[in-house]
Amino acid sequence: xxxxxxxxxxxxxxxxNSFFVDGGWKNLVMIGIACVLLYLGIKKKFEPLLLVxxxxxxxxxxxxxxxxxxxxxLYHPELWTNFLNPDHPDYHSYGTILTHGGxxxxxxxxxxxxxxxxxxxxxxxxxxxxxPLIANPKSLLLGAAAQMGVFLAFFxxxxxxxxxxxxxxxxxxxxxADGPTAIFLxxxxxxxxxxxxxxxxxxxxxxxxxxxxxxxxxxTTEKERKVKMEQNRVVSKTEKIIFPIIVAMFVILLLPSTxxxxxxxxxxxxxxxxxxxxxxxxxxxxxxxxxxxxxxGISVGATTxxxxxxxxxxxxxxxxxxxxxxxxxxxxxxxxxxxxxxxGGKVNPLIGSAGVSAVPMAARVAQTEGQKANPxxxxxxxxxxxxxxxxxxxxxxAGFLLTVFG
Amino acid sequence: xxxxxxAAQTTDSGTKMEIGDAALxxxxxxxxxxxxxxxxxxxxxxxxxxxxxxxxxxxAAKAAEAKNEVKPAPASVMDAPAAPGSAGxxxxxxxxxxxxxxxxxxxxxxxxxxxxxxxxxxxxxxE
Numbered sequence: 001x002x003x004x005x006x007x008x009x010x011x012x013x014x015x016x017n018s019f020f021v022d023g024g025w026k027n028l029v030m031i032g033i034a035c036v037l038l039y040l041g042i043k044k045k046f047e048p049l050l051l052v053x054x055x056x057x058x059x060x061x062x063x064x065x066x067x068x069x070x071x072x073x074l075y076h077p078e079l080w081t082n083f084l085n086p087d088h089p090d091y092h093s094y095g096t097i098l099t100h101g102g103x104x105x106x107x108x109x110x111x112x113x114x115x116x117x118x119x120x121x122x123x124x125x126x127x128x129x130x131x132p133l134i135a136n137p138k139s140l141l142l143g144a145a146a147q148m149g150v151f152l153a154f155f156x157x158x159x160x161x162x163x164x165x166x167x168x169x170x171x172x173x174x175x176x177a178d179g180p181t182a183i184f185l186x187x188x189x190x191x192x193x194x195x196x197x198x199x200x201x202x203x204x205x206x207x208x209x210x211x212x213x214x215x216x217x218x219x220t221t222e223k224e225r226k227v228k229m230e231q232n233r234v235v236s237k238t239e240k241i242i243f244p245i246i247v248a249m250f251v252i253l254l255l256p257s258t259x260x261x262x263x264x265x266x267x268x269x270x271x272x273x274x275x276x277x278x279x280x281x282x283x284x285x286x287x288x289x290x291x292x293x294x295x296x297g298i299s300v301g302a303t304t305x306x307x308x309x310x311x312x313x314x315x316x317x318x319x320x321x322x323x324x325x326x327x328x329x330x331x332x333x334x335x336x337x338x339x340x341x342x343x344g345g346k347v348n349p350l351i352g353s354a355g356v357s358a359v360p361m362a363a364r365v366a367q368t369e370g371q372k373a374n375p376x377x378x379x380x381x382x383x384x385x386x387x388x389x390x391x392x393x394x395x396x397x398a399g400f401l402l403t404v405f406g
Numbered sequence: 407x408x409x410x411x412x413a414a415q416t417t418d419s420g421t422k423m424e425i426g427d428a429a430l431x432x433x434x435x436x437x438x439x440x441x442x443x444x445x446x447x448x449x450x451x452x453x454x455x456x457x458x459x460x461x462x463x464x465x466a467a468k469a470a471e472a473k474n475e476v477k478p479a480p481a482s483v484m485d486a487p488a489a490p491g492s493a494g495x496x497x498x499x500x501x502x503x504x505x506x507x508x509x510x511x512x513x514x515x516x517x518x519x520x521x522x523x524x525x526x527x528x529x530x531x532x533e
Contacts, residue, residue, distance in 0.1 A: 133450075134450060134454065137446075137447045137450035137454065138447060140443045140444075141443060141444070141447065144439050144443035145440075147436065150435075151432035151433075151435050155431075155432040158423040158427075159425045161422050164423070165423045168423070236457055236461060239453065239457050243450075246453065250445070250449060254442050371516070375517055375518055376517055389443070392446070393439055396438070396439050396442045397435065400435045400438045400439065401435065
């Protein structure tokens with residue numbers, strides 16, 4: 001046995017050697033990015049439930065994938081490229097993925113098939129009280145207005161000349177501030193951009209307490225921020241039970257492409273409200289949500305292989321994503337101001353900023369800013385109306401983009 | 407213009423979208439979101455008004471029934487004399503005393519006002 005040759009083979013087969021050949025340095029950069037994301041998730045508590053999984057998925061793929069020859073990799077981008085290529089024999093072949101894929105390839109099937117985002121929506125529905133929205137239906141308008149960033153970022157991405165319409169639509173939906181919707185739409189329209197879009201969406205959602213307050217102060221006056229809103233009417237149990245049924249029927253009939261998201265959201269909510277399925281509601285809110293979050297986080301992180309992540313498009317996506325977020329906040333605030341004037345000062349425009357989804361963080365930011373202006377101000381329940389309306393609004397926006405580009 | 411056809415032409419051929427076409431999709435998309443939301447809002451107002459009327463009828467019937475029934479008033483905590491320095495009794499509707507104490511403490515903390523400077527008239531559970 002040639003010990004030296006064995007040691008040489010061992011070295012050449014190791015990841016350490018791969019860092020120094022064929023652009024392996026990019027993997028080192030990605031490992032650095034993964035460590036920064038882990039720091040943000042663990043130390044700064046930025047969306048830790050998802051960001052820690054995404055960051056570790058990013059770490060795992062960049063430790064094991066150094067090009068198509070990496071047979072031991074946990075994730076193989078080329079398998080998915082073939083999966084999407086109509087001219088390749090492995091086109092739409094899950095069998096090939098199961099036979100040749102690594103652990104993360106197999107978990108990624110749930111993302112590719114749109115299963116995880118829909119199940120997350122089911123959990124969100126089971127955790128959401130739509131009472132404030134039912135009590136004050138005009139807050140739905142704020143949820144619609146806050147989709148402005150989606151379409152502005154779409155336009156910006158398409159006009160930049162760097163992206164196709166499908167890719168621009170996927171970038172725009174970052175402005176919906178709704179991670180599952182962004183993942184759902186991107187896997188359908190531009191799966192090659194899933195990594196940067198998912199990371200941008202979740203990072204900006206986590207940064208809402210930093211992104212929104214300056215815009216809120218810029219666009220509202222002290223007097224407007226001090227407005228105390230009247231208490232909402234009491235919503236009966238029957239109304240809460242009927243609500244998910246009506247919304248599912250109406251929105252799915254309007255835009256059938258929203259069926260997976262709106263259908264799951266409303267089914268989860270019906271389980272919560274109907275009063276006879278506590279066990280199911282509890283399972284969806286906790287056990288199922290946690291399991292899906294684990295799979296979703298780690299498999300989305302796996303799409304950040306250095307070759308596909310480190311390029312100009314990723315930087316543009318990060319910039320356009322921030323623009324989308326900022327303009328969605330602006331859209332909500334502007335319509336909030338309009339409602340303030342139309343109601344003779346009864347609506348605090350700060351609740352408009354909660355029209356971006358990001359439940360319940362955006363509503364909490366509105367509450368915090370309202371209380372800074374007037375310590376006796378309690379805007380949380382008023383902001384929850386536009387906040388949950390934003391979930392419906394971003395699902396409708398995604399449904400429209402899917403109808404046009406899908 | 408058929409937006410789906412436009413999108414198919416631009417993406418299938420691998421060419422980028424024209425600025426005008428992108429603007430059109432953006433404007434129509436934002437409009438569709440508003441249209442869907444406004445229609446949903448109208449439906450919610452209609453169902454809400456139906457339930458409000460029904461609740462008002464039920465409340466009126468209940469009030470009439472209560473008026474017809476003359477019951478001797480039971481002795482309650484509300485009749486007991488208030489403690490020295492107290493602002494009076496707080497009426498609890500479906501809220502356990504422990505929860506009420508917690509709510510009052512949270513409100514005082516959020517308002518940064520000592521609890522003994524606040525007066526709570528009633529606490530009602532909103533279902």
